[in-house]
Amino acid sequence: MNGTSGPVVVSAHLYPIKSCAGTVVDALAADALGPVPDRRFMLVDRDGVFLSQRELPKLARIEPEVRADSLRVRASGTNDTLDVPLAPEGERTVVRLWRDLVEVVCVSEEADGWFSECLGFPCRLVYLPEGSVRPVDPDYARPGDRVTLADGFPFLAVGEASLTELNSRLEEPLPMDRFRPNLVLGGTEAFEEDGWKRVRIGELEFRVVKPCSRCVITTVDQSTGEKTGREPLATLATFRDSPAGVLFGQNLIHSGPGAVRVGDAVEVL
Numbered sequence: 001m002n003g004t005s006g007p008v009v010v011s012a013h014l015y016p017i018k019s020c021a022g023t024v025v026d027a028l029a030a031d032a033l034g035p036v037p038d039r040r041f042m043l044v045d046r047d048g049v050f051l052s053q054r055e056l057p058k059l060a061r062i063e064p065e066v067r068a069d070s071l072r073v074r075a076s077g078t079n080d081t082l083d084v085p086l087a088p089e090g091e092r093t094v095v096r097l098w099r100d101l102v103e104v105v106c107v108s109e110e111a112d113g114w115f116s117e118c119l120g121f122p123c124r125l126v127y128l129p130e131g132s133v134r135p136v137d138p139d140y141a142r143p144g145d146r147v148t149l150a151d152g153f154p155f156l157a158v159g160e161a162s163l164t165e166l167n168s169r170l171e172e173p174l175p176m177d178r179f180r181p182n183l184v185l186g187g188t189e190a191f192e193e194d195g196w197k198r199v200r201i202g203e204l205e206f207r208v209v210k211p212c213s214r215c216v217i218t219t220v221d222q223s224t225g226e227k228t229g230r231e232p233l234a235t236l237a238t239f240r241d242s243p244a245g246v247l248f249g250q251n252l253i254h255s256g257p258g259a260v261r262v263g264d265a266v267e268v269l
Helices: 057-061 109-119 160-167 233-239
Strands: 008-014 023-025 027-030 041-045 062-066 070-075 081-085 092-097 100-106 123-127 155-159 183-186 198-201 204-213 245-254 258-261 266-268
Touching: 008 027, 008 258, 023 062, 041 092, 057 062, 081 109, 109 123, 155 160, 155 204, 160 183, 160 245, 204 258, 233 245
Parallel strands: 155 183
Antiparallel strands: 008 023, 008 183, 027 258, 041 123, 062 070, 070 081, 092 100, 100 123, 155 245, 198 204, 198 266, 204 245
């Protein structure tokens, strides 16, 4: 740690395949789109529509591991693995992610077969290549802001104290992985991050652009891939409801390439 008494990064997380398991890392290296290789891969159905834990909670049990030059994927609880290049090249197609039509690379027939067998229905693994441009929502973006296959923004940050406050209201406390952040911040008051507009962390400067409205993925136990009921959404709705939804965490847009490391101080600008 850096020895400061203010806000600090206490953990960092990557989600290489959208809606699959996350992985804990010591640092996040960002390019123009966001953390690398965060949400550069995605599963789509036979119609080219993205798949997520909203409909398929068992995606949480697919565990990607970033290696030197490949992504190794494991089905949790088995020895069944798949290796794919970190930057695959292949046939291009267009898929749907929410309202966006995105040009992607089809990874391989082998990958499609592996995931189809794992999930029990036909699907494809696709990759967002360097030249495919997906703009950030123009209501929050500046010209040139881009994003990966994340729902909408390059980074998500959550304060540890915010989770502590939520857990104080729950019968059973929940782990941070329910909220799938990239950056977990210590040394703050509960929901202090709501008041921030700009921050500097490590080599990066961020605009704090929008609270994150939470969906049913927060009700999925990330260790079992099973839905657990109405929490934490039911309790969050009692004190974090808004016209934009139930809010928890903040979406960030970074200024450009650079790195953020665990232990970096958070300077509120």
